[in-house]
Amino acid sequence: MGKGCKVVVCGLLSVGKTAILEQLLYGNHTIGMEDCETMEDVYMASVETDRGVKEQLHLYDTRGLQGGVELPKHYFSFADGFVLVYSVNNLESFQRVELLKKEIDKFKDKKEPYPELSNFNCCVVSSLESICVFEEIHGARRGEVAIVVLGNKTDLSEQRQVDAEVAQRWARSEKVHLWEVTVTDRKTLIEPFTLLARKLSQPQSKPSFPLPGRRSKGNSSSEN
Numbered sequence: 001m002g003k004g005c006k007v008v009v010c011g012l013l014s015v016g017k018t019a020i021l022e023q024l025l026y027g028n029h030t031i032g033m034e035d036c037e038t039m040e041d042v043y044m045a046s047v048e049t050d051r052g053v054k055e056q057l058h059l060y061d062t063r064g065l066q067g068g069v070e071l072p073k074h075y076f077s078f079a080d081g082f083v084l085v086y087s088v089n090n091l092e093s094f095q096r097v098e099l100l101k102k103e104i105d106k107f108k109d110k111k112e113p114y115p116e117l118s119n120f121n122c123c124v125v126s127s128l129e130s131i132c133v134f135e136e137i138h139g140a141r142r143g144e145v146a147i148v149v150l151g152n153k154t155d156l157s158e159q160r161q162v163d164a165e166v167a168q169r170w171a172r173s174e175k176v177h178l179w180e181v182t183v184t185d186r187k188t189l190i191e192p193f194t195l196l197a198r199k200l201s202q203p204q205s206k207p208s209f210p211l212p213g214r215r216s217k218g219n220s221s222s223e224n
Contacts, residue, residue, distance in 0.1 A: 004044075004056035005200040008075045010100060011085035012093035013064030016152040016183055020085065021061055024189045047197035055197040059083075065096060076107035081146035081200055083192070088151045088180060089159035094167065097149060101174055108145055146199040148192045149178040155185075 009017050021043050022028040043059040060079075065071060084100050086093035151167055164180060171178035177195060181188040 004058050005080040005197075006058045006060065006078055007081040007083060007196065007200075008060045008062060008071075008079040009083040009085065010062045010071050010075070011065065012087075012090065012096045013066040015064070015085045015087040015090065015093050017064065017083075017085050018061055019183045020150065020152060020181070020189060021059055023183045023186050024193060027186060029183050029186075045193075047193055049194060049198040049201055051198065051201070053198075053201045055201045057193075057197060057200075071100060071103065073107070076104065079145060081196055082148075083196065084147065084149045086149075086151055086162065087153045087156075088162045088164075089153055089156045091161040094151070094162045098170065101147070101149075101176070104145060104147065146196055147176045148196050149176055150189075150192060151178065151180040153182060154180045154188075155182040 009021065011017055018041075019029060022030075025043055025045055040063050041061045043061060045057045045059060046054050047057055048054050060075070062071065062075065082100075082104060084097045086097045149167075149171055151162060151164070167178055167180075177192070179188065179192045181192070183189070
C-alpha cells in the first residue's frame with residue numbers, strides 16, 4: 001500500500017467539497033455544511049480498487065476559491081491527484097474547474113520542484129500549511145497526475161446552470177472522467193474515488209532499457 005498518495009480536492013467556495021468527503025468517509029451529511037467555509041483540512045482514506053489493491057489516500061480539503069483568488073501553487077507541486085468539484089447549479093463553479101484543469105496541465109508540464117525542501121517530512125497533521133511546506137516534495141510522481149471531476153448537487157437539478165452534456169464533452173476533450181453526484185446519495189461518490197485510487201495504484205510504465213538484475217550483460221560500468 002506504500003506511504004500513500006496525496007490528492008487535492010478543490011473548487012469554488014460552497015460547491016460541497018467538505019460535504020462530499022464527510023459523506024464518503026463517515027456517512028455524515030449535515031444540511032448547510034456547504035455554507036461553512038473550510039480553513040483547509042486533511043482526511044485519510046484507505047480505498048480498495050477493483051483489482052483488490054488498497055491505496056492509502058491523503059485527501060487535502062482545500063479552502064474554497066472565490067473571486068480572483070487562485071489555488072496556492074504549492075498544491076500543484078506535491079499532488080499525485082486532483083478532485084475538481086463544481087456545482088451543477090453554479091455556472092461560475094464549472095468555469096473555475098476549467099481554469100483549474102489548465103493550471104494543473106501548466107504545472108505538470110513545467111515540473112517545478114522545490115529542491116530546498118526535498119529532505120523534509122511532515123509530522124504535523126493539524127495544519128495543512130505545515131503539511132504543504134514540509135512534505136517530501138520529491139516523493140510525488142510528477143507528470144502522472146490523476147484527475148477526476150465531480151458535478152455536485154444534482155438534487156438541485158431544477159436550478160441547473162451547467163448542462164450535463166456540455167460538461168461531459170469538455171471532460172472528453174480534456175481526457176478526464178466526470179461524474180454528476182449528490183451528497184444526499186453516498187453511492188454516487190464511491191465510483192469516482194475508487195477509479196481515482198485505481199489510477200494512482202497503477203504501476204509505473206516499463207522502461208525502454210533492460211531492467212536491472214541481468215548482470216551478465218552490460219553491467220560492468222556500474223560495478224566499478
